[in-house]
Amino acid sequence: MIDPASGLDTTSDVLIENDRITAIKSSIDSNPGDINVIEAGGCIVCPGLVDIHVHFRDPHRGQVHDETIASGSAAAVAGGFSTVCCMPNTKPALDTPDRIKYVLDQGLDIGLTRIHTVGCGTIGRRGEQLAPIAExxxxxxxxxxxxxxxxxxEAMMNSVLxxxxxxxxxxxxxxxxxxxTRGASMNAGALAMKMGLVGWPASAEESMLERDLTLNKDIGARYHAQHLSSGGSIDLIRTARADGQPATGEASPHHLLLTEEACAGYDTAAKMNPPLRRREDIEAIKLxxxxxxxxxxxxxHAPHPLHTKETDFASASFGIVGLECALPLYRKALIDEGVVDWPGMLAMMTCNPAALVGLDTQGIGMLREGGPADLTIIDPDAEWIIDPGSFRSTGRNCPFKGWNVRGRAMATIVSGKVVYQDTRIAVA
Ligand SMILES: [Zn+2]
Incomplete structure (x- = not known):
């Protein structure tokens, strides 16, 4: 059992009664027949994984669903995630209390992963008028x-903060x-020039981040920079944190494993926002x-219908699906490369994101007696081949198709209920 929040890293049993963890002990007696036993020898049992950055595309306009909260929830639990936060760039955007409640209610009705939402900073995400943030x-x-x-x-950002x-x-x-970044579709540089594509400079990311961190010096809001792609951004976050700002940064699987070279051959699966960059940037993010x-x-996690990816590079949509293959990809980028160990990596997937969005106060992202029974059982060495055709997500856009990877969620437990279980794990 690994619980990064408390530093627990031991071999142990855990007892779940109803929706709570009621005991974490080296050995728990149980009357056979009284209790369902999940035998997790050789696996890691950790707090249910938390992903604060997913797109489930609901509400949506029109008949075509890129994803639904149901399909997204199924993808989440299959990837080991017991809590997700949905981004508000839906159609319409989540800029009213009713729309926030609509998404939360959907999550409760579906009853797989815990669904949380993020609301807009400005009305319609247009950057012109402040959204009713308190509401x-x-x-x-x-x-x-x-x-x-x-x-x-800048003035609007100041008001938002x-x-x-x-x-x-x-x-x-x-x-x-x-x-x-107008019309830009990949990292700016020699490769973009050679391919005849409009380049997207790293400065587009760094300049906004630098401005925000300057604005926030006096305001002191909890500020989080999403999906960082450039080494310069990492330096900015490092300096701000050293100055005592409550600033955090996020890394995504693709920005840890792929460079702009993946775009060569005009492979639209590698078209991301922000774009894939250079080897040096990956090294800076890992550092x-x-x-x-x-x-x-x-x-x-950004599902798109295939027709918006099966087109020319400049017009293709940005982004990839991530929930069902994230765990082994993080393992490959971070553990296999000696960047962090399992407790270090799991902290970045449990207590750290939970604390950013204030879910730690509900016991999310940690294991403790009396706390919610959200757990993920991981076989760290299970080998498999990524096949987007088998994803529960409706999205198939994934540049990791065919990759041979190690590490897999064997079971996901949310509020005491086994909501996902791999056939390879035994329940007696
Ligand atoms: Zn984004």
Whole structure:
């Protein structure tokens, strides 16, 4: 059992009664027949995994679903995630209390992963008018973001940060200066020139991040930079944290494992926002993880219908699905490469993200007697081949197709209920 929040790393039994953990002890007697026993020898039992950055595309306009909260929830638990936070760039966007409640209610009805939501910082994510941030938080929003876009206007961003601080929530910024990324589809540089594509400079991310951190110096809001792609951004977060700012940064599987070279051949599966960058950037992100600058992993699970990917590179949509293959990909990038150990990596997938969005106060992201029985059982060495065709997500857009990986969720338990179970794990 590994619980990064308490430092627990031991061999133990855990007893679940109803929706709570009632005992964590080296050996728990049970009357056979009284109790369901999951034999998890050789596995890691940890707090249910938390992903604070997913797109489940509901509410949506029109008849075609890129994803539903039901299919997204099934994908989450199959990947070991017992809690997710849905981004508000739905159609319409989550900028009213009613829409926040709609998403939360869907999650409760489906009853797989815990569904939380993030509300908009500005109305319609247009960056022009402040959203009713306090009311969105009151309605249950776990954070605020205009993800898909950054808040470009400085005065508006200042107001957003103040409202976020007043509401004691967090802001998650999609750092992208729109003025330097118009029509851009991949990392700026020689490869983009050779391919005839408009380049997206690292400065588009770094300049917005730098501006935000300067604005936030006096405001002190919980500020989180999503899906960081550039080494320069890691340095900015490092400096801000050293100055005592409550700033956090996030790394995504693709920005840890793929470079711009994956775009060669115009493979639209490698088209991301922000774009895949260079080997040096990957190394800088890993260094940031190793030294505690970057403390949160998020998939940016972004399902798209195939026809929007099966087109020319410049017009294809950005993003990939991530929930069902994130765990072994993080393992490959971080544990196999000696960046962090299992407790270190699991902290970035449990207590750290839970604390950012305030779910730690409900006992999410940790294992403790009396706390909610959300657990994930991981076989760290299970070998498998990533096959997007078998995903529960409706999204098939995944550049890791065919990769041979190690590590898999064997069971996901939410509120005491086994909501996902691999056939390879025994229940007596
Ligand atoms: Zn984003």
């Amino acid at each position: 969105l938080v009151q309605a249950g929003a776990s954070g605020i973001s205009d993800d898909g876009d950054g808040v470009a206007d 103040k409202a976020v601080a007043d509401a004691d929530t967090c802001f998650m910024q999609h750092c992208q200066d729109p003025s330097t 940031g993880i190793a030294d505690g600058t970057i403390t949160i992993l998020g998939t940016d």
